[in-house]
Amino acid sequence: MELVRLLESVVLELGQEVPSLYGKAQAQFAFMLLETVAAELDEAVHCLYHDIQELRGLLAQVQEAIARIPQDHPRIASLQQRLEEALNEEIGHDLHLHRLEGLHRRLMGALEVFLCLCEEVMGDPRYEPLMPLRAAAYAHLRRVAVRGWTFWDALSFRERILKEREALAHKP
Amino acid sequence: MLEEELARYLAHRLPSARQVTVSNVFRIPGGASRETWSFDARWWEGDREVSQGFILRRDPPASLLTTERDIEFQVMNAAHLAGIPVPRMRWLEPEGKWLQRPFFIMERIDGCETSPQLLISDPRFEGARPRVARRFVEVLAAIHSLDWKALGLESFLGPAPSPDQCALQEIEKWGQVIDRDALEPQPVLRAALCWLRRHLPPPAQRITLVHADYRVGNFLYDQEGEIRGVLDWEMAHLGDPIEDVAWACLQSWCWAGDERMGGIMGRDEFLHMYEEATGIRVDPQALHFWELLGNVKLAAIFLTGARSLAEGKTREPILAMVARGNPRLELEIMRLMGV
Numbered sequence: 159m160e161l162v163r164l165l166e167s168v169v170l171e172l173g174q175e176v177p178s179l180y181g182k183a184q185a186q187f188a189f190m191l192l193e194t195v196a197a198e199l200d201e202a203v204h205c206l207y208h209d210i211q212e213l214r215g216l217l218a219q220v221q222e223a224i225a226r227i228p229q230d231h232p233r234i235a236s237l238q239q240r241l242e243e244a245l246n247e248e249i250g251h252d253l254h255l256h257r258l259e260g261l262h263r264r265l266m267g268a269l270e271v272f273l274c275l276c277e278e279v280m281g282d283p284r285y286e287p288l289m290p291l292r293a294a295a296y297a298h299l300r301r302v303a304v305r306g307w308t309f310w311d312a313l314s315f316r317e318r319i320l321k322e323r324e325a326l327a328h329k330p
Numbered sequence: 331m332l333e334e335e336l337a338r339y340l341a342h343r344l345p346s347a348r349q350v351t352v353s354n355v356f357r358i359p360g361g362a363s364r365e366t367w368s369f370d371a372r373w374w375e376g377d378r379e380v381s382q383g384f385i386l387r388r389d390p391p392a393s394l395l396t397t398e399r400d401i402e403f404q405v406m407n408a409a410h411l412a413g414i415p416v417p418r419m420r421w422l423e424p425e426g427k428w429l430q431r432p433f434f435i436m437e438r439i440d441g442c443e444t445s446p447q448l449l450i451s452d453p454r455f456e457g458a459r460p461r462v463a464r465r466f467v468e469v470l471a472a473i474h475s476l477d478w479k480a481l482g483l484e485s486f487l488g489p490a491p492s493p494d495q496c497a498l499q500e501i502e503k504w505g506q507v508i509d510r511d512a513l514e515p516q517p518v519l520r521a522a523l524c525w526l527r528r529h530l531p532p533p534a535q536r537i538t539l540v541h542a543d544y545r546v547g548n549f550l551y552d553q554e555g556e557i558r559g560v561l562d563w564e565m566a567h568l569g570d571p572i573e574d575v576a577w578a579c580l581q582s583w584c585w586a587g588d589e590r591m592g593g594i595m596g597r598d599e600f601l602h603m604y605e606e607a608t609g610i611r612v613d614p615q616a617l618h619f620w621e622l623l624g625n626v627k628l629a630a631i632f633l634t635g636a637r638s639l640a641e642g643k644t645r646e647p648i649l650a651m652v653a654r655g656n657p658r659l660e661l662e663i664m665r666l667m668g669v
Contacts (some may be wrong), residue, residue, distance in 0.1 A: 183359030187647035194654055266515035273517050281623035296669040299518055302662070303657040 162196045200217050206258040209251055209302060213265040216294055217241055223287045233275040240268040269295055332367070332429070336386070338358060339428045340371055343421050347373035347380070358385075360444075360648075361600055364399070365390050368438060383438030385417065388572075389431040391643055399404040400424060402564040403434045404486045405539070409563070412476055415469060415549075417559045438576045442550035446585040448545065450593040461555025464603070466546070469557050470578070471607035474538040474571040482540060487568050493533035496570035501526050501625060507630040511637040518660040522626050525667050531616035534570035542566055544574045545583045546592025576620030577613055581662050582628060582655075622666040629659040 168188055172184025188285060198205075198233040222243045276292040279285040337352040344350065350373040358366040367386040374377065387401060400422055407419040417436040417640030424432050449455050449462060468638070476483075484490060491499045505523050508516060542565035550559040554575045579591050592602045601612045636653035 178356055180357035180359045184647055187651050191650050191654070192648055202627060212394065214626070263514050270515040270517040270520050273521035275523045277528065278522050280528070293669070296664055300664055303518075303661040305657075 159196065159197060162190065162192055166192045166196070202255060203253050203258065204215055206255070206262055207249070207253065209298075210258065210262050210265060211260070213269065213297055214245060214249070216291065216298060217245060217265060217268055217272070219294075220268075220288070220291050223247065226287045228287050231275060231279065233271055233278070237268065237271045237275060238262070240271055244268045250296065333369070335429055336371070336394050336527075339421075339423075340373070341541050343427075344373060344375075346375055346431050348412070349374050349666060350616050364388060373553075375497060377518070383440055384420070384639055385436050386433055387436070388429055388433035389645070391431075395398040399432055399434055399564075401486055401566070405483065405566045406436070406563050408483060409473070409476070409539075409560070410483045412481060414476070415557050415559050416563075442558050444547065444550055444553050444561070446547045446583070446593060449551065450586050455555075456552075458551065458553055458555030459594055462551050462557065463600075465551075465555065465557045466549075466578075466592070466594070467600065467603040467607055469549075469560060470541075470544055470574060471604065473541055473544070473560075474574070474608055474610070475508070478537075478539050483568065487539075487566065490537045490568040493535075493537060494568070494574070496534045496537070497526075497530050497619065500569065500573065500627070504571055504623070504627045504630045507634060508626075511630070511633045513633070513637055513640055516629075516633075518663055519626055519629055522622060522663045522667060525620065526623055526626070529619060530613075531570075531572070531619040532613055534572070535610050536571065537568055538571040540567055540571060540573050542573065542577070546585060546594055547583060568659050570616070570620070571608070571610055572612060572616045573620045573624070576617050577624045579617070580622060580628070580658070582625075618666065622663060625659050625663045625666065629656050629663070632659070 169185050169188045169192065173182055173189065176182055176185060221238075224237065224241075227234075244261075244267065247261055247264070249261065263271075272288075273292065273295055276285075276288055276295075279288070333352045336355065337350050340352065341347060341350045351370065353370050353372075355367060355369040358368055360366070365388040367388065368383065369386065370381065370383050372381045374380070375531075387399070387402075403419055403422040403638055406416050410416040410418055420435045420437060422434040423429070426432055443455075449459065455462075459577050478484070478487075478490070501523060508519055508523070512519075541560065541563060544560070544561045547558065548562045549557050550561065551557050569580070579597055583592050584590060589597060589599045601617075604610070605612055632655055634651045635649035639646070639649045639653065
């Protein structure tokens with residue numbers, strides 16, 4: 159973290175010395191990126207760990223639910239395969255970021271197929287068992303998306319993001 | 331170096347010119363899809379000294395969009411000739427022999443701003459805002475009224491889609507970009523594409539030229555509130571004009587941080603003025619569809635930038651920065667999907 163802060167101050171200093179408008183803009187972008195890294199770095203492992211646990215719980219329920227729906231939709235086989243691959247891997251004690259990211263990516267891949275299936279069968283009563291899980295999946299994605307905002311809050315979306323955060327804070 | 335190269339190029343392009351000199355070359359920030367440079371040129375023609383400001387748009391090593399520069403050049407040229415406020419296009423160079431990479435040059439329009447922040451918050455532009463808002467609608471209406479057949483736009487934009495194919499064509503286009511450029515799973519974007527396929531809008535009421543990036547921030551305006559040049563035509567195509575209307579309304583361009591379209595006028599007022607100016611009804615279902623697809627498209631553009639950066643094709647920090655913006659787009663997409 160200290161290193162990121164050091165880089166930020168270097169970029170700020172350089173930005174002041176650069177004469178061109180383009181150079182100043184580049185320094186500003188670089189500073190904003192570093193500010194994002196600084197904001198996210200400290201919680202990266204914690205967030206990924208938490209997201210993985212939540213996704214594993216959700217997708218385990220999806221795995222159970224798809225046993226209760228018709229098996230003839232073309233996405234079902236792919237979903238089952240992805241669920242097996244993603245859920246077979248335990249979170250374990252290795253908390254290196256690249257490992258957690260890999261695990262998270264496989265879970266998100268399964269979630270992607272699941273949500274596409276949900277959108278394609280929406281309104282078909284035979285797939286009704288999936289719908290509460292669809293809602294839970296979007297709720298998870300909303301929580302993650304709200305967290306992902308950092309410098310954008312300061313640019314142009316203050317009011318809406320405050321509303322979103324307030325709404326989420328009041329949800330059980 | 332660039333000064334000399336530009337001077338050599340202009341001398342080549344202006345055979346009757348003597349003593350061509352180029353000065354004040356500087357790169358303009360922004361422009362994530364192409365490098366944008368400003369420069370001044372002077373030369374003698376007979377006994378007359380000529381001076382002209384130019385804008386150079388040069389292909390970068392990588393960019394947000396993999397569009398054809400000649401389409402942008404030709405459509406801007408056609409729009410300029412048809413009376414739309416667009417900079418006068420001068421030269422298109424598809425080869426890299428002059429400036430290392432392909433480029434085009436247009437005349438610079440001086441005394442203008444593009445910044446949305448200046449427009450909505452600088453006291454100098456307070457009096458200009460209502461006029462900019464009115465002209466924003468009038469210029470869009472003029473673009474949508476162009477006789478694209480008479481202008482021969484199909485010869486470089488490709489054949490026009492049928493009215494019931496406009497939406498599907500755009501879904502497929504941006505779905506392919508996501509397939510090509512996503513570095514990781516994209517559950518929200520892919521689910522949104524499935525949602526869009528099941529919620530197609532009514533057929534387009536008419537086929538028009540679609541600018542496809544028409545928004546506050548993409549035009550030059552002056553202190554009198556006149557729009558002097560519409561910029562960034564690289565995604566232009568023939569299609570449903572509601573696509574442009576919805577794009578202008580995207581939350582990403584609500585620069586004032588509230589619901590106002592582009593930060594300059596109420597959304598309902600904008601839609602009403604547009605309907606009055608064009609005779610095209612803004613169907614709420616169509617607007618909703620195109621607004622959702624607009625957010626997916628913007629996210630797809632950001633994914634292209636992120637891939638370029640990840641693959642080392644570019645070191646532009648703006649591409650890294652915009653890639654960080656996708657969570658807010660996902661949030662907006664889910665809101666529009668009603669989930």
